[in-house]
Amino acid sequence: MAGTRIAALGHYQPARVLTNDDLASMVDTSDEWIRSRVGIRTRHVAGPDEPVDELAAHAGAKALASAGLAPADIDLVLVATSTAIDRSPNTAARVAARLGMDSPAVMDLNVVCAGFTHALATADHAVRAGGASRVLVVGADKMAAVADWTDRSTCVLVGDGAGAAVVEASRPGEEPGIGPVVWGSVPEMGHAVRIEGTPPRFAQEGQAVYRWATTQLPPIARQVCARAGITPGELDAVVLHQANLRIIEPLAQKIGAVNAVIARDVVDSGNTSAASIPMALSKLVARGEVVSGASALLFGFGGNLSYAGQVIRCP
Template identity: 40%
Template sequence: MTLRAKVAGVGHYLPERVVENAEFEASLDTSDEWIRSRSGIERRHFAAEGQTTSDLATRAAKAALADAGLEPSDIDAIVLATSTADLTFPSAATMVQAALGMTKGFAFDVQAVCAGFVYALTNANALIVSGQAKRVLVIGAETFSRIMDWEDRATCVLFGDGAGALVLEASEGDGSNADRGILSTDLNSDGRFRDILYVDGGIGSGTTGYLRMQGKEVFRHAVEKLAATAETAMGKIGLQASELDWVVPHQANIRIIAGTAEKLGLPMDKVVVTVQDHGNTSAASIPLALSVGRARGQIKPGDLIVTEAIGGGLARGAVVLRW
């Protein structure tokens, strides 16, 4: 018998405000065609004034719990991936815990920027297989609209707000790749590349700061490193890319998504793509794509999936799971 962390439920939440590309034309030297051609993005959602990351996360969490047929009291832990927590502390995860009415268990944030959800899944998987938790609510939530420089046309048009969540629960398997749940993970980072994607603020500077990105450099690293971490995760269990049903990538840029699929030798009809409607929602993008992919009827029970992401600090990683 092998203990696995199986997906029991999934859900997401997107703020009501939808911002089409054309809305940026009034304030920036840009156009719908320019944004689409470089990123594949057509629209994104922005949080309302006063709407926080934990608010979005709580709504996604409730949707995932409802999908799993569970109550907050059934959850042992919350792991929330975000780079835009409401406050320096306490964690946004504890705020979600309170909003759900959970009075037991534990909650904490994971900060690995766009790779955050992969890191959160890996941590949640470890909690379950080690016996420290039976059910873990894993959330990715961001309000990146709060850290945009609205005069920087190269970055501010790329990002959006949203949240997605999974419920993972302990399940017995036979130790083979036919088991449902998380089958393998791979995590990496390389802080030498800090300056190509970062926020120029924080406690040390006394300001919140804005996101800064060297787009060409990020792209140069992204395709190669995303394919490599996916191949490493698959290699740990003797899996070939041709055996996958779906790739559910971090939704940053359609060119990166397509380039990674090509490097893995997979057609785009095996890739779940949501970047056109959400933009880059950082740590929220993978759970959003999983939830939307399931709602579309793409992802079905028993499907074999690899999900991969890369973010600032060049934190990156991949998870192989059977739905």
């Protein structure tokens, strides 16, 4: 079976920026309290007239333009999101309609913060198996719409945005650009991160998530590298789910990626759930902080206490 590659990336964030000082006027918190605990300075927040599929379509359009492709070139659209309001049409169908696509297969994946890496693996498998030729993979979430703005432990975390990747078969003679996925979950701890109720609200057991992420995930991330045939010390970049800077930094250190650029987009974007990894990766590439062909560990984790990771080559 042929390997696959990421041909291009794109990202999008709403215009409105919510600062820590803005939050301090809404809930009992402060800039110092937020920075010291989660490392976040600002986050982007979508308005009521900016649905998740609009954010996703903007990111997808940028990825298509960067790849030099037309909407008709895509035959599968995968959208990772946990904040879509409607059940049908799904978000992927609405994204395809916004972009003017012809007749792609359209699927949503709800694996919360690990959604993009699950969707990327699904795209990789689809192309390898011959079920698709080019796939638009989008992670998009509107976490501000499900935030409890009276809970300072969670509302300070969240932001909105979308990131996208175009996945296609590797070129002849080219090494695969998307490595094998390692994925799984801890179902008995699924309650630790949740979006539940009517209306749905985001809540989590912060200490339990922190302990799980910083103790249980490093060996799994090293397993991702081993399956890709690379050591952590050889990685050029590490793009973890942008949950909290106090999780990202110790986790990256425990993985052993001593020479890698570590994505810290959470500082300016907050926790954007499924959007966080593709958005952070797209920014690293756009800023030239990683070069074409550079190796990057992508590792998502969070809701359901799910995780998924793969090593990719940057477009």
